[in-house]
Amino acid sequence: MARFIKKISNTIGLEPGALVYVGEKKTEHVRISIIDYDQDKFTQKYIDNIEDCFLLRDTKTVSWINIDGIHDTALIEKIGNHFNIHHLFMADIVNTSQRPKFEDAENYMFLILKMLYFDEKENDIKCEQVSLIVGQNFVISFQETEGDVFDILRNRIKMAKGKIRKMGADYLVYSIIDALVDNYFVILEKVGENIESMEDDLINEPTPKSVQTIQDLKRDIIFLRKTIWPLREVINGLEKTESKLIKKTTAVYLRDIYNHTIQIIDTIESFRDTVSGTLDIYLSSVSNRMNEVMKVLTIIATIFIPLTFVAGIYGMNFNTAISPLNMPELNWRYGYVFAWIIMISIVVGMVTYFKRKKWF
């Protein structure tokens, strides 16, 4: 459940907009990295004092300030104050249980996004909140912990690959979202593989554990749905915004990731439909095996119970001496043979019956 609802009871009653970190303390140290570029220049460095980056707000170059670690609320507050961000948004940044959203303030835009990655060790999808503040010439990104999916993007900026160095902060935002969405496809691939291997297991050797696996997959899909669905509105909001921070030429790129998001949601729905059908396979296979067990029991029992009865008859101790009516068979010459003939007839009859019923 932890994935669906975070422990936020400690924030109850606090003043709205109060900065209270919600989440596990994922990183020890807060790391601040700066990438500053225009068509000709490129600088990348780590800084210790957040104040060092405040000058970048007013330069003409595009600046990407990235904060890894958001538990240091004092630091976050400093940034908020300097860049003049609404305190409610600052509170959202440090509350990692937020829903993806897009807010259009007058001089800046605020986005909450989700970065997903697959934790191979725990065989689980992990989720990290990424918040973006987008100004005229800068983007500030907040992550819960070090390590992200943006390394290739950073490299592309550094190498001046493609058009990114010629474009503004809006294109940088687009590139960041694009990197996140691209990564969703990787998660989907992984989930798709898990579904496939689960289905193979189901067909080859269904075990009670399969139900647990199906339920886990279902929950993964519910989680993905809940996380990715609101992204549609976020990107739609970004596309439809009248803010001057988004140039017209960026619209076609935003529509592109919008289409990708729809495609992801479509795939999640297909997964959902597929997985919900697999339990039926499992249950019907359990049913079938039960049926088979029952058949074996029934065949053995219905053949041998009458035989045992026949044997029981001739095991009775009626006094044959008193009257010829008392079990004369016992004294017949072919009595034993006769008993066997009866028993074999029963077997043949039963087997024929079962054959006709197609139980063999």
Next chain:
Amino acid sequence: MARFIKKISNTIGLEPGALVYVGEKKTEHVRISIIDYDQDKFTQKYIDNIEDCFLLRDTKTVSWINIDGIHDTALIEKIGNHFNIHHLFMADIVNTSQRPKFEDAENYMFLILKMLYFDEKENDIKCEQVSLIVGQNFVISFQETEGDVFDILRNRIKMAKGKIRKMGADYLVYSIIDALVDNYFVILEKVGENIESMEDDLINEPTPKSVQTIQDLKRDIIFLRKTIWPLREVINGLEKTESKLIKKTTAVYLRDIYNHTIQIIDTIESFRDTVSGTLDIYLSSVSNRMNEVMKVLTIIATIFIPLTFVAGIYGMNFNTAISPLNMPELNWRYGYVFAWIIMISIVVGMVTYFKRKKWF
């Protein structure tokens, strides 16, 4: 069912707008408390005569009049008359089966909200109706009983923490709704924990009672959904209203709680999907155990029934003296050994068969 529909048959046929209390009489005495503040002043007191607070309507300070206990319809009527509230709204206040709603009258706004709390004793979610009348400089709140989730808010006003003392009645309304919505998260956490512990039980030791627990959780979730879903429209109405009672600067706060509400609804939907899958786990585990019981029976029966038959054969009393055809085995030197060999062969054959079927 009591949670889903309240006994209102006694109000049938009454004139619309007639004040009839619907609900259990949750509190004996009606308690009226007043908080009156502006940036510099703060007063908090309890009064006995409702008339004592009527002066506050026209002062410039923000006044929060809180009524605990709504069964005293005469009192409610007095307030309605003095503050000039539509009699239909007054009837809604005392009818605790109302749906959350927002009504925009010309000079005031009327809101019905729901306060949820978890009753640890009965392990149940309880619901209390909170109605708000919002005027230019005052907020009147009606609760069914003493005790609420607003103590921290009152304290914040008293301590002048945050900006609340600098803001007007609209910010107070926002703060009240925010306190309610924050509390929903606590309920969700509790429900989330219950789902988790139920799932653990299901996996470790499923019992028939589990189905009841699942059904109870489902009903809790249906109840939460029914209670919280309309809140979206309420807050949306509040945000979109053209009433002068809501200042523009409050809009961003309202959107914030709107987002929280969506997040809560999302979480409820996730819970719903999760819980609806757990019954499958239970049913398939019951199926599996049945299967196992059947296998034990089948193995024992199919091994011993043929053996018993063999023993039965040699318990027959055919007269061996009459003819050598009658059960010659009984007089063989190794007859008994021979019988055991037959029987052991049957056991080995059967066990091999079951091994190949993977029943062990």
Next chain:
Amino acid sequence: MARFIKKISNTIGLEPGALVYVGEKKTEHVRISIIDYDQDKFTQKYIDNIEDCFLLRDTKTVSWINIDGIHDTALIEKIGNHFNIHHLFMADIVNTSQRPKFEDAENYMFLILKMLYFDEKENDIKCEQVSLIVGQNFVISFQETEGDVFDILRNRIKMAKGKIRKMGADYLVYSIIDALVDNYFVILEKVGENIESMEDDLINEPTPKSVQTIQDLKRDIIFLRKTIWPLREVINGLEKTESKLIKKTTAVYLRDIYNHTIQIIDTIESFRDTVSGTLDIYLSSVSNRMNEVMKVLTIIATIFIPLTFVAGIYGMNFNTAISPLNMPELNWRYGYVFAWIIMISIVVGMVTYFKRKKWF
């Protein structure tokens, strides 16, 4: 099914707008009652000739003409002609299989509503069609049979309780609808109680009949849904209409019943979700009992079948005289004791096995 579709095959092919009564002839005699009032005057009487009420059309007092019994199509036609009602609407009045609807003609409004009541004898929800024609100063209501939910309303008019005597025909229409909707709550309470008692039965003593009860409740809920759902549009149409027949001050009352209708629909949905889960409780309880039956069988059979085998062994008649290899146990001093020891060991072994499996 009769509730879901009425026998109307006899109307097939008739001219559209032809007056053909569809429904059981619920009342023998057609009763026409008139209530005529303004702030000062009040008259209530029964008339025999419908023509006697035609004068009321043009008086300034508010007139409520109520017709109990709609099978007399000639009478209905007279009214239609006099009040100049479209013949299609007249046909709708006598066809009791209509869906609730609101039609806004130029000089009058036409409404079809449904009156529900609970038939205690047949333990079933009955439905009666109520049609309203609303003009400037008059309301004509058509009911299938005598007896309705409007007595308290009539009394309120007579006693001049509340504001009804001061208001016009639109407020009368509102009051009529309000009486109908109030009555829906009574039906819901009844259904709620039935659900509750069914659930108690399910938990205490589930029987095959429970499934039938669940299915009956489901059908009741489907029926309520089908009947009440269109009412939303009716009231919405009434609220949004631009007809001069509805005064602006009535809007707030209409919104009030609109809210009640939504609340009723919400409750029906909650009932639906609740009931749909109860079948799972039943099925899993059946499953559990089957499981228990199987366990008893398995325990008894797997304990005694091996024992019987042992007894069978020593019941064999091998000739002990021929060879000491033939059943020497029979001649042992402690042979019988030895047999009992074997058998008791089997019992202990089995019981231990079942204990470990937690079958006891």
Next chain:
Amino acid sequence: MARFIKKISNTIGLEPGALVYVGEKKTEHVRISIIDYDQDKFTQKYIDNIEDCFLLRDTKTVSWINIDGIHDTALIEKIGNHFNIHHLFMADIVNTSQRPKFEDAENYMFLILKMLYFDEKENDIKCEQVSLIVGQNFVISFQETEGDVFDILRNRIKMAKGKIRKMGADYLVYSIIDALVDNYFVILEKVGENIESMEDDLINEPTPKSVQTIQDLKRDIIFLRKTIWPLREVINGLEKTESKLIKKTTAVYLRDIYNHTIQIIDTIESFRDTVSGTLDIYLSSVSNRMNEVMKVLTIIATIFIPLTFVAGIYGMNFNTAISPLNMPELNWRYGYVFAWIIMISIVVGMVTYFKRKKWF
């Protein structure tokens, strides 16, 4: 499946608008009938050459040209050319797999509708496509085969019943659709009866065939839904059209059939919900009977297996002569009585146990 998708592979790749008949050749001969009327005149005749009716296009009387049989594509093409119909619409007429639709060309309107009738022989709902071309003073209708639901309508025109002779082609169109929709109610009644009789069978004597019946009914309902649902849009389109071919006074009639269509769809949904619940009744009744079978087996087996064991004990052949420890009971005076007492005790114990478990 034939009902859900028709074999149209032979039309693949053809030029759009090519006239290719899709459907079974339901009628041998193409029959053309003409009804021509105004307030004073009425002519009805069958013609052999389609050209004979071309003059009617420009007369002032209302003409209804009805074509039974649409496999003669040359004939259809002639009509299309003369009345100047878009070739795509002509192609739709002969392709009987079309969805109901409404197209508003400038000088005429084109409608595709579905006529349903119940085939008592095959106990199945059959569907015939009816296409209408509506011009200023004429309506051309195309049917797959002779025999339809319009005879009463034709008679009404002939007898000048109602207002039809006074109205134009738009009222004729309305009357045709009304006849079709009226007929849907007959189908619904039939389906309703089938559901009812299936439910009675289920309760009285559920057989494996019931599942097939339920599935057939489900498919009927899916088919009705698919066929009737698009009619809403058709009638809505007709009502909302700005074409001069529809007079304003006809709007109220169209809304009337619109309401009927909604009512039919509502009823179909109710049927759907009802039928989907019946499988649960069946499955739970199968479960119950299985349970009962198991109980009988268990009671008999658990009573007699221990008894048989006791009998087996005293059937053992231990040599009582060797030692008094060997089966002394055999030589007791009351040994046999003792054995019976044991056995009767077992029976009483078991029966008590089952009684307490409420298995009897």
Next chain:
Amino acid sequence: MARFIKKISNTIGLEPGALVYVGEKKTEHVRISIIDYDQDKFTQKYIDNIEDCFLLRDTKTVSWINIDGIHDTALIEKIGNHFNIHHLFMADIVNTSQRPKFEDAENYMFLILKMLYFDEKENDIKCEQVSLIVGQNFVISFQETEGDVFDILRNRIKMAKGKIRKMGADYLVYSIIDALVDNYFVILEKVGENIESMEDDLINEPTPKSVQTIQDLKRDIIFLRKTIWPLREVINGLEKTESKLIKKTTAVYLRDIYNHTIQIIDTIESFRDTVSGTLDIYLSSVSNRMNEVMKVLTIIATIFIPLTFVAGIYGMNFNTAISPLNMPELNWRYGYVFAWIIMISIVVGMVTYFKRKKWF
């Protein structure tokens, strides 16, 4: 799963708009074919250098440039550069995992469509991406591999059948989409046949494999839904576009394929509903057979177990010599007959009981 999500992890992190082929390399060689026509002229040829077709952009004839094989990204890029296509669209062309879409650039339109065909060998629906670039006088189509559904269309152009030679590029686009959509009907027919044959199998001889077949069909339907559903928006976009590239007269054709698409989606939904019910048939048939197996076991066991007990009784060895109380029956004259009478009575009783229970 491969059908639902393609392996695109290798494109992660690349610059948006980078041309990276996603898909299996379905064709070895890239084949470029050109059809160039107007009302009088017709040329069809294969070219080796893409540059050869660049001149066609500015001729007045309609040119259809078709590329079979899209893995040669250099080639694709050349085309993109020459025709001045946005690099994002070029990237979409080579990424075969795209969702159907329609983009309206200023001077051209871009469409992604899906071509489906049934692979008889693998009994599977295959999907190929077809991208279209539509300019003033040219259409460029990109396919993954040689072989398509357009041969009849090409022939129609060559033979100047119908009006295609008289129309422009927009009609060619329509004809291409029409060919694709027509082909969907073929797929639906195939799926319909598969559903039918699966249902026949289910009724005649249900096997555990049936569940797998049902699940496969479900997945096919999910796949069709996912693939065809977005086509609605594509065609709608095309119809609603204000681009000058689509002439007004083409709108009626587009609406025609729009209707076909709706019809296809309707049919898919019907299939879905039908298939989802078939599992119930299977499960209930498994249930029924289990029930029958149980009945056979129960009948045999409950008849013979008591009989065996009776035989066991008279197989006991109580010493009849010691006391006349010890098994006197053994020495009765009619003892054996008496035993048989008891046993036959048991059989008759049991059989009567089962007959009354209707187990035979």
